[in-house]
Amino acid sequence: MIGQLIMTGIVAGSIYALIALAMSLTYKSSEVANFAQGEMAMFSTYVAFVMLATYQLPFWVAFIGSLLFAFLLGLFLHFAIIRRAKNPNVLNLLIITLGFQIFLYGLVGWKWGSEQRVLKIPISQTETVEFAGLTISQLNLATILIAVLLMASIYILLRFTKLGLAIKATQQNQTAAKINGIPTKWIVAITFGISSVIGAVAGVLMAPITTLDPNMMIEPMLKGFAAAVLGGFNNLAGVVAGAFILGIVENLFGFYVSTEFKSIVAFLIIVIVLYFKPSGLFGTHFTRKV
Amino acid sequence: MDKRISYFEDISLLKDNSVVGWSFFWLLLFGLVPFVLAEYQVFIANLVLVNVIIVLGLNVLIGNTGQISLGHGGFVAIGAYMTIILDEQWLPFLPSLILAGFVAALFGFLLGIPALKLEGPYLAVATLGFGLAITTIIGRMPFFGGHMGIMPPPLKVLGMEMTTNMDFYYLCLIIALLIGVFARLLIKSKIGRAFSAIRDSDIAASALGVNVVRYKTMSFAFSAFYAGIGGGLWAYVLGFISPGNFTPVLSILLLSMVVVGGSGSITGSVLGATAITLLNLQGEKIQELPLIGPFFEWVSANYMSISGLPNINFLFMGLTVILIILFEPLGLFGIWLRIKIYFKTWPF
Numbered sequence: 001m002i003g004q005l006i007m008t009g010i011v012a013g014s015i016y017a018l019i020a021l022a023m024s025l026t027y028k029s030s031e032v033a034n035f036a037q038g039e040m041a042m043f044s045t046y047v048a049f050v051m052l053a054t055y056q057l058p059f060w061v062a063f064i065g066s067l068l069f070a071f072l073l074g075l076f077l078h079f080a081i082i083r084r085a086k087n088p089n090v091l092n093l094l095i096i097t098l099g100f101q102i103f104l105y106g107l108v109g110w111k112w113g114s115e116q117r118v119l120k121i122p123i124s125q126t127e128t129v130e131f132a133g134l135t136i137s138q139l140n141l142a143t144i145l146i147a148v149l150l151m152a153s154i155y156i157l158l159r160f161t162k163l164g165l166a167i168k169a170t171q172q173n174q175t176a177a178k179i180n181g182i183p184t185k186w187i188v189a190i191t192f193g194i195s196s197v198i199g200a201v202a203g204v205l206m207a208p209i210t211t212l213d214p215n216m217m218i219e220p221m222l223k224g225f226a227a228a229v230l231g232g233f234n235n236l237a238g239v240v241a242g243a244f245i246l247g248i249v250e251n252l253f254g255f256y257v258s259t260e261f262k263s264i265v266a267f268l269i270i271v272i273v274l275y276f277k278p279s280g281l282f283g284t285h286f287t288r289k290v
Numbered sequence: 291m292d293k294r295i296s297y298f299e300d301i302s303l304l305k306d307n308s309v310v311g312w313s314f315f316w317l318l319l320f321g322l323v324p325f326v327l328a329e330y331q332v333f334i335a336n337l338v339l340v341n342v343i344i345v346l347g348l349n350v351l352i353g354n355t356g357q358i359s360l361g362h363g364g365f366v367a368i369g370a371y372m373t374i375i376l377d378e379q380w381l382p383f384l385p386s387l388i389l390a391g392f393v394a395a396l397f398g399f400l401l402g403i404p405a406l407k408l409e410g411p412y413l414a415v416a417t418l419g420f421g422l423a424i425t426t427i428i429g430r431m432p433f434f435g436g437h438m439g440i441m442p443p444p445l446k447v448l449g450m451e452m453t454t455n456m457d458f459y460y461l462c463l464i465i466a467l468l469i470g471v472f473a474r475l476l477i478k479s480k481i482g483r484a485f486s487a488i489r490d491s492d493i494a495a496s497a498l499g500v501n502v503v504r505y506k507t508m509s510f511a512f513s514a515f516y517a518g519i520g521g522g523l524w525a526y527v528l529g530f531i532s533p534g535n536f537t538p539v540l541s542i543l544l545l546s547m548v549v550v551g552g553s554g555s556i557t558g559s560v561l562g563a564t565a566i567t568l569l570n571l572q573g574e575k576i577q578e579l580p581l582i583g584p585f586f587e588w589v590s591a592n593y594m595s596i597s598g599l600p601n602i603n604f605l606f607m608g609l610t611v612i613l614i615i616l617f618e619p620l621g622l623f624g625i626w627l628r629i630k631i632y633f634k635t636w637p638f
Contacts, residue, residue, distance in 0.1 A: 033411035084616045090410045091358055095549050096615050098542055103608025109601025110594045214601070222418065222538075229415045264426045267419025271404055274416055278407035 003134055005251050011140045013247025014147035018202040019224025020231065020239045021151065022195035027233050028171045029191040031090060032082060035097040038221025039104035040077070040196050041203035042214065044070035046108055048204055049119050049212055059122050063204060067197050074196030078189040109214045116211040125208060143205045150201060151240060154194075158236075167191055219263070223250075226270050232283020242281060303475060320463060324456045332455040334571060336527045339462035340520050341563040345547045346466075346473045346556065347516020352545070353554030354477060355509040356489030357405065360414050360541050361421030365514040367536035368394045368424060369521025371434055374442045374531070383447050391518040397424075398514025402507035421541050429533035439532025442525050458527055465523065469516065474556050476512070485509055486554075543570065546611045552623025561622040569610065573603020 019037060026034045048066035051057045057065070081096060082088075125139045158164035169177040170187045178184045202224075203217060210216050223246065231242020246266055254262035273281060304310050324332045344366060351357050369390045376386030401420050405413055428434045445452040447461060476482050484505045487495035496502045525531045543566065551562020577583045577599060590599050618624045 027411065031410075033414065081612060081616070086616070086619060091352070091356070092615050092619065094358065094411070094414060095545065096612055098545065099608045099611030099615070101608070102542065102546075102604045103612065106601050106604030106606070106608060110590070110598040110605060113595045113598040114601065115597070218538075222422070225411075226415055226419065229412055233411060260430050261426065264419070264423045267415075267423055270419050271416050274408055274412055275404040278412065280412075 005255050006248055007134050007136055009248030009251035011143055013244035014144050015202050015206060015220055016224045016227040016247055017240045017243035018147055018198050019221055020228035020243045022198040023225055024228045024233050024236060024239045025191055026195045029188050032093045032097060036100040036104060037199050038217035039101045040073050041199035042217040043104050043108055044200035045203035045207050046112055049117060052120060067200055070196040070200035071193040074193035075189050078192040105214055114214060116213045119207040119212045121208050223266055226266050229280055230270055230273055232280030235282045238282025324459045329455060332459055336455060336458050336462055338564050338567045339466050340524045340527055341567050342560050343466050343469055344517050344520035344544055345559045345563040346470055347513035348544055349548050349553060349559045350473060351509050351513035352548050354485040354489060358414050359417045361417035362517050362544050363536040363540035364421035364424035365394045365398060365517035366521035367428060368397055369518030370525040370531050371428060373522030374440055374525055378443050383445060387519060387522040390522045391515045394518025395511040395515035399507050399511040402510030406503055406506055421538060425533045425536045439530055441530050445526050462523055470556060546607060549611055550614050550621050552621030555623045558621050558623035569606060570603055573606050574600045576602055
């Protein structure tokens with residue numbers, strides 16, 4: 001039984017991990033905690049839905065198309081909004097992304113209404129796979145696999161490619177990176193794009209489990225954000241670990257203690273952890289200069 | 291901007307005679323407003339006043355102390371539920387309202403303790419979690435009426451029964467006035483200067499002998515007290531509350547009122563609360579407006595969806611917040627300042 005619970009926790013955790021990873025990527029390169037991450041993913045999922053339902057395109061075309069849209073949306077957020085801020089401080093940037101979140105929520109609600117829709121994907125939710133005594137639906141298995149694959153490719157991107165090197169350099173010291181000829185403006189924009197794509201994958205994986213409506217990403221987004229904070233916002237591996245810990249603990253709590261308070265246990269853990277470790281479990285605490 | 295002659299101008303409530311004159315003018319205007327408005331408009335004015343009370347407190351936290359809170363909906367909920375429960379069984383209205391404010395302040399103090407070490411996104415998540423936790427706990431406990439919500443008892447203040455919206459209006463106006471004056475006095479006192487010092491740099495402030503721990507928690511408790519008072523009044527103005535009223539959306543709305551009005555200013559709080567409340571209410575039924583209404587209906591029918599039209603108020607709200615931060619970081623108060631300076635220095 002406990003194995004099954006942990007398995008379900010890992011499925012939830014991989015969704016949280018994707019969102020947490022997306023948020024901490026942008027946070028590291030621009031100090032923006034992007035609250036609009038969830039709504040951007042929701043918007044991209046709606047784009048996939050339109051391509052599937054209205055234009056009758058095959059699933060993979062729609063999937064790639066929505067990821068492309070998500071990338072452009074990320075670029076838009078960076079170039080049209082965040083870079084335009086006159087004297088950006090942390091508080092103002094945070095509120096800008098909150099504003100963008102409400103804006104996208106209103107836009108999607110206006111365009112597609114608030115009714116719940118069904119996103120058809122070619123992976124079954126009812127057929128199950130069994131291994132090592134555990135039962136898991138094909139969709140959940142695919143969710144875990146895709147999430148792990150995506151995380152691995154982010155790791156490879158950051159570790160072994162020139163673009164990854166430029167991203168890391170920008171994250172460490174923007175001025176120094178610029179002096180060395182790295183187009184930091186574009187690098188930050190691309191980070192926003194990549195984050196948005198990661199979020200969109202999470203959105204497409206989520207939509208068949210819940211349903212497609214404007215509210216679908218609010219809770220996963222808050223949980224993903226909480227997971228990122230739990231793991232320590234500036235440590236990508238820590239963020240992923242935090243997400244899996246959160247997913248598993250939440251599920252165990254829901255079964256053994258109380259299903260009613262399952263949705264808030266995440267935040268209680270956060271407040272307690274932050275009280276003892278103000279920069280998360282695995283985050284590095286850096287002292288600020290006066 | 292203005293020329294200052296003595297230090298006492300900085301700490302006095304009303305700076306000079308022209309400010310006294312203008313204060314009387316606005317007071318008179320606000321006092322007479324409900325006579326020219328229709329019944330429903332007075333109700334909206336009540337909502338505006340309640341939001342002004344909450345935003346006054348939140349602005350001290352965000353604008354003056356530089357902390358962020360995404361959980362103020364939780365404090366509003368505590369104030370609303372405590373007032374109703376106390377008023378129903380134990381105490382008259384005014385003592386229960388004040389006591390509810392203090393209960394909210396106690397929670398604010400408790401939230402302020404972990405918030406001491408946190409900043410930026412960490413603080414945002416901690417406060418957000420607090421707000422969510424409060425609403426969930428209230429929604430699951432039968433004592434608080436659960437998801438169905440509860441209704442306040444008939445309102446009786448100092449032996450007078452208050453039933454109409456106009457009665458509520460004067461009650462809210464008097465409380466908002468008292469609370470606004472208190473906030474202004476606080477900002478102009480030693481405590482207010484300590485808040486500003488912490489906002490500008492908490493390390494420098496503590497080096498200068500400001501007790502950061504004390505003033506940060508005090509700021510949280512203070513803004514929670516205001517949210518509690520506002521919540522208590524809100525419950526009576528609406529006539530019915532349920533956990534659905536206190537979602538994170540409410541906290542975000544309150545935050546956007548602070549930003550749109552102008553952070554760190556009392557006038558800004560009033561302007562922001564008024565503007566966002568009206569925008570939010572009007573946005574939900576935009577098709578009733580002349581000229582703009584039919585246009586949006588046409589756009590909806592051709593490009594968007596008619597059923598989703600009420601969601602357009604979120605779109606406007608988000609756009610307003612983004613545009614204000616990008617082009618006028620001081621908010622509506624900044625625009626007002628610029629107009630004032632333009633006319634003062636005219637023709638130059």
